[in-house]
Amino acid sequence: MKTIFILFTIFLLITSCNTKENTNTEKETNLTETVVTLTEAQFKNATIKTEKPAQRLIAYVLKANGKIEVPPQNMVSVSAQLGGYLKSSQLLPGMKIKKGEVIAVMEDQQYIQLQQEYLTTKTKLSYLEKEFDRQKELNLSKASSDKILQQTEADYTSQKIALKAYSEKLKLIGINPETLSESTISRNVNISSPIDGYVTKVNVNIGKYVNPSEVLFELVNPTDIHLSLTIFEKDINKLFVGQKLNAYTNNDPENKHACEIILIGQNLSAERSVEVHCHFENYDKTLLPGMYMNADIEVKSKNSLTVPTEAIVNHEGKTYIFIQVENYNFELTEVEIGNSENNFTELLNAEKIKNKNIVSKGSYSLLMSLKNKSE
Numbered sequence: 603m604k605t606i607f608i609l610f611t612i613f614l615l616i617t618s619c620n621t622k623e624n625t626n627t628e629k630e631t632n633l634t635e636t637v638v639t640l641t642e643a644q645f646k647n648a649t650i651k652t653e654k655p656a657q658r659l660i661a662y663v664l665k666a667n668g669k670i671e672v673p674p675q676n677m678v679s680v681s682a683q684l685g686g687y688l689k690s691s692q693l694l695p696g697m698k699i700k701k702g703e704v705i706a707v708m709e710d711q712q713y714i715q716l717q718q719e720y721l722t723t724k725t726k727l728s729y730l731e732k733e734f735d736r737q738k739e740l741n742l743s744k745a746s747s748d749k750i751l752q753q754t755e756a757d758y759t760s761q762k763i764a765l766k767a768y769s770e771k772l773k774l775i776g777i778n779p780e781t782l783s784e785s786t787i788s789r790n791v792n793i794s795s796p797i798d799g800y801v802t803k804v805n806v807n808i809g810k811y812v813n814p815s816e817v818l819f820e821l822v823n824p825t826d827i828h829l830s831l832t833i834f835e836k837d838i839n840k841l842f843v844g845q846k847l848n849a850y851t852n853n854d855p856e857n858k859h860a861c862e863i864i865l866i867g868q869n870l871s872a873e874r875s876v877e878v879h880c881h882f883e884n885y886d887k888t889l890l891p892g893m894y895m896n897a898d899i900e901v902k903s904k905n906s907l908t909v910p911t912e913a914i915v916n917h918e919g920k921t922y923i924f925i926q927v928e929n930y931n932f933e934l935t936e937v938e939i940g941n942s943e944n945n946f947t948e949l950l951n952a953e954k955i956k957n958k959n960i961v962s963k964g965s966y967s968l969l970m971s972l973k974n975k976s977e
Contacts, residue, residue, distance in 0.1 A: 635972065636933055636934040636935075636972070637927065637931055637932065637933045637934070638924070638931070638932045638934070638968045638971050638972050639930060639931050640930040640931075640932075640971070641930065642930065644930075645929075645930050648964045648967045648968070649963065649964055650932075650961055650963060650964035650967070650968070651961070651962050651963040651964065652926050652959040652960060652961055652962060653910075653959065653960065653962045654957060654958065654959055654960070655907045655908060655909050655949060655952065655955060655956060655958075655960060656907070656908060657905055657906070657907055657908070658905070658906065658908045658946055659903045659904070659905055659906075660903065660904060660906045660908060660940070660941050660942075660943050660946065660948045661900040661901075661902070661903045661941065661943050662900070662901050662902050662903070662904065662941055663898045663899065663900055663901070663941060663943075664833075664837055664840060664841075664898075664899040664900075664901045665896070665897070665898060665899075666831045666832065666833055666837075666878075666896070666897045666899060667831065667832065667894065667895065667896050667897065668829055668830045668831035668832050668877075668878075668894070668895060668897065669829075669830060669892060669893060669894045669895065670827050670828070670829055670830075670889055670890065670891050670892065670893045670895060671827070671828060671829075671830045671879075671891060671892075672822050672823070672824060672826070672827050672828075672891045673826055673828065675826075676797070676799070676822060676823040676824070676825075676826050676827075677820070677821070677822050677823075678796055678797055678799075678820070678821045678822070678823075679817045679819075679820050679821075680705070680706075680793060680795075680796070680817065680818050680819040680820070680821060681812075681814060681815070681816060681817055681818055682708050682775075682793065682812050682814060682816075682818060683774045683775050683814055684710070684712060684713070684716075684771075684774070684775055684814060685710065685712075685811070685812060685813045685814045686708040686709060686710030686712070686713070686791075686811070686812065687708065687709050687710055687809060687810070687811050687812075688706060688707075688708060688806050688807070688808055688809065688810050688812065688818070689706075689707040689708060689709045689790060689808070690706065690707045690808065691705060691706040691707070691804075691806075691808070691818075692705075693705055693706070693801050693804050693819055694801065694804065695801050695802060695803060695804060696800060696801060697800065697801045698799075698800055699795045699797075699798070699799060699800065699801060699821065700795065700798050701795055701796065701797055701798045702794050702795065703794060703795045704792045704793070704794055705793055705794065705795050705801075705819065706792075706793040706818060706819070707790050707791070707792055707793070708775075708790065708791050708792075708793060709789050709790045709791075710789070711789065713775065713777075713788070713789055713790070713791055714787060714788075714789050716768065716771055716772065716775075717772070717777065717782060717787045717788075718787065719768055720765070720768035720769065720771075720772060720779060720782065721782065721783070721784060721787075723761060723764045723765045723768055724765055726761050727758070727761040727762060727765050730754070730757050730758040730761050731758060733754055733758070734754050734755055734758040737750060737751045737754045737755075738751065775791045776791050776792050776793065776794065777791060793818070795821060796821075797821055797823045798823055798825075799821050799822050799823035799824060799825075800821065800822055800824065801819060801820070801821055802820045802821065802822050802891075803817075803819065803820035804818075804819055805817055805818060805819065805820075806818050806819075822891060824885075824887075824889075824890070824891065825885055827882065827885070827889060827891060828864070828879050828880060828881050828882065829849055829861055829879070829880040829881075829882065829895060829897070830877050830878070830879055830880075831877070831878045831879075831880060831897055832875050832876075832877065832878075833866075833875060833876055833877075833878045834873075834874060834875045835870060835874040835875065835876075837901075838866070838876055840899075840901040840902070841863060841866060841878060841899065841901070842863070842866075843863055843864065843865065843866060844862060844863065845862070845863045845899065845901075846860065846861070846862055846900065847860075847861050847862075847863070847880060847897050847898060847899040847900070848860060848861070848897065848898050849861050849880070849882075849895045849896065849897045849898075850895065850896055850897075850898075851893065851894070851895055851896070852894070852896065855896070859882055859883075859884070859886060859889070859895075860882070860883040860884065861880040861881060861882055861883065861897070862880060862881050862883060863878055863879070863880050864879055864880060864881045865878070865879040866878050866879075867879075880897070906940065906948040906949070906952075907948070907949050907952035907956060908946040908947060908948055908949065909923060909946070909947060909949060909960055909962065910945060910946060910947075910962045910963070911942055911945050911946060911947045912945070912962065912963060912965065913960055913961055913962045913963070913965055914937070914939060914947055914965070915965045915966055915969045917969060920936055921936070921937055921938070921939050922934050922935060922936050922937060922969075923935055923937050923955070923960050923961065923965065924960065924961040924965055924968050924969075925955060925958050925959065925960055925961075926958070926959040926960070926961065932961060932968050934968075934969070934972060935954075935955065937949055937950075937951060937955070938950035938951045
């Protein structure tokens with residue numbers, strides 16, 4: 603038994619030493635497997651190009667998000683000014699409408715009464731006007747007293763006021779008092795759209811009685827839609843009115859919509875942010891109020907050492923470039939990158955590669971060769 607135990611201990615020691623040696627070998631391999639050596643033929647077939655990093659202006663882009671809104675003046679709530687029953691309407695949410703188009707017909711006996719009172723008052727006013735003129739003539743000859751003239755004048759003035767009030771009420775419900783006569787009295791009144799746009803809400807059904815305070819329909823004119831972005835306190839001083847930006851939706855990030863900042867909020871919210879309102883340079887009918895969007899805002903440009911974006915490779919969560927050590931020898935070097943613009947990327951740790959040739963085309967071919975060599 604003792605002999606077996608001794609043999610087992612020796613076996614463990616030998617295995618441990620071999621493992622340690624293998625580990626050291628792997629570490630050495632990992633440290634040295636950063637250089638790719640190509641033959642002249644391989645270099646030509648890989649179509650590798652090299653160049654030195656160059657100074658370029660790279661814009662700093664601020665990322666933001668928000669949603670599409672419509673200004674209050676482009677949103678309209680339509681009501682029946684005097685109330686009544688909804689006789690007919692063809693509106694559905696999403697329907698396009700034009701300014702002046704009849705969107706509903708209301709009916710009620712009070713419409714008849716109002717027209718009757720207007721015409722009756724108009725007739726009385728015509729009589730009182732003539733009577734007032736007659737009393738003035740009589741008063742000049744002292745055939746009528748001043749009191750009668752004053753009373754006639756008061757009645758005439760009161761009737762003019764009443765007629766004017768009825769006239770304004772008729773205009774309020776869409777009836778033209780100038781064309782109203784005893785033969786055109788109607789129990790119906792038309793409600794017309796005050797704007798060009800779309801229907802967003804229909805709150806009533808045929809036959810329902812609605813009060814003047816109730817909203818029948820909600821309309822929106824989307825031609826003046828704007829983008830409201832949420833910008834946090836630390837970034838507010840980077841923005842200004844007139845600044846350009848590009849907005850896009852999550853569903854179609856490649857379709858950029860050019861915008862311009864038109865208003866920057868002056869009050870911080872509880873989340874330490876402000877609203878920044880942006881105007882779309884070109885109206886796109888596919889953008890709807892309430893839709894969420896992202897935005898890229900170019901806030902400043904700085905002169906940075908850059909390399910072509912194609913030169914950068916990613917491996918195991920890190921970014922690298924290949925530096926040309928000799929003619930056909932290329933060393934994999936880790937780099938820190940910043941912003942990208944126009945297919946060039948900013949290098950943050952640029953000093954160690956400032957004047958060296960880097961691989962600007964064919965980097966992934968070298969990376970694959972390095973992986974194959976490591977295996």
